[in-house]
Amino acid sequence: MITETPDAPSSTDVPPPPSPPPSPGAMIREARERARLSLEDLAAHTKLARSTLEALECDDYTALLEPVYVRGYYRKCAKVLEIDEARLIAAYSARVSPKAPEPPSKLRLASGTELGSSSRLPVSMAVLAAFVAVVVCALLWFARDGFEQTVPSAPVVTQDHAPTLPPTPVPEVPATGATSGSADAPAPVVEAAGAQQDTPQPAAAGAPAPTVAPASGTVRLRFIQDSWVRIDDATGKTLVNDMRRAGTIQAFDGALPLTVFLGNAPGVQVEYEGRIIDLTPHVRSNNTARLVVPQ
Template sequence: MSIGNSPESPEDDRNFPADDRDSIGRALQQARIAAGLTVDEVSASTRVRIPIVHAIEEDDFSRCGGDVYARGHIRTLARAVGIDPALLIEQYESEHGGRPAPTPAAPLFEAERIRPEPRRPNWTAAMVAAIVAVVGFVGFTMFSGNDTQGGAGAVAEGPAPEKKTTSPTTKPTKTPGTKPAPSAIAAVPKDKVTVKLTAIDDKSWISAKASDGKLLFDGLLLEGESKTFQDDERVDLILGNAGPIELFVNGKKIEEKFESGAVERLSYTKGAPESG
């Protein structure tokens, strides 16, 4: 008979999760793979260093620098791969003790407040103010009476002002040769490449870069939102969920239909809209 812990000891149950849901790191890793993104691409778009991304996907949050930074990294990575960060933050707080409750500061100083003593009414000042008010009222009444008589004579002697009427049927005339202003899409500059994206019926994660590699935008485009990008030579796009995106290039609508949930990598230059 063995004295040590048996294989069925309750202490071994500590290694198993309380429920069947994926861990935070695995959920982020699966979402990144489903979006067709590499760790390098996620690191470049979120500014989270590659070793920290790897550590978080392995559920190692010790390299984040504390709970506050860990929550921030989880929220940033979740948005980059197109999943809701709120559930992951809730899971993190339930697994790591949640946030400390703030201590109200007001009661600590309640006892130290200095309460002023009630003041006694100053009857002398009240009487002086009443006398000044009476004298002022009498003077104002006399002055107003004289002005009213003089003003009435001036009105009786002066001619009545003429009223100008305008015909209700008068309509503004149009200047011949006037042309309507061109639309914003038609007025795109010809010496640049202009790309406009609109999320029609769902959200989509997008990344846009200029020809020199500068990151123009990286994040979620919510339903109904639009983004416009310009560059002198080229605009490179990555669409994490290309289906709901409506795309205009150099003022012309791209008629190509993208599949919902598909990842598309596109590149557009000046001239005719052709995807790379």
């Protein structure tokens, strides 16, 4: 009895293993050569360094940055070389295993101090210095505002009484003796009487001399914006010291000169004797102004 055995399959009937997909570097190199571009040309189009493009074509991932940046490189190359972006990114992802980012154990500050280190003294000193700076700035700010509101006006010296002249001394006439019987004795007596009549009598010490009243004037203010205003006249009298709202027009009359302080000088128009005064030379950095009218 003859049994037939099946023929063993020949080696030629086994299908070859499928070829691996091309690497992303090979895809970029083939597309670049097909477009007749050099590495310098591709670097000019993609704004990438030549060394970065060489690492991409060689699939040298150790010379590249994190995967999120490398995918951006591939997208730029795919756009310039007209490659399927999804296919290029998939080829890269198949060769790189995702790696969870490790949080840094220490964070180095610009000052050179490392957060997380055992030394806490530099950090505490920096926080303390920042707190002191904030407090000093706040004190300076409040002090400047208080100074602007409380600066007293220049004292005005007024003359209430005219100076009194000292009395003019009258020369004494020597008395004649009781036993003198000469005819020349009455002569010096007559001269003394004449001297007394020619000598002006001093004014009474208690009578005040007439005083001249200072001239008065009127300043007119037009408030374009809200502003604090204070006006003192030459006698030291405060004509106004209050807030005025936008749209207000008001005139103030007082003894000249008038000292004017404005809390918001750009929002106020000052007029004296029909002439608008230019406040630009008097405006400070905080928009306040102090001036004397008339100038």
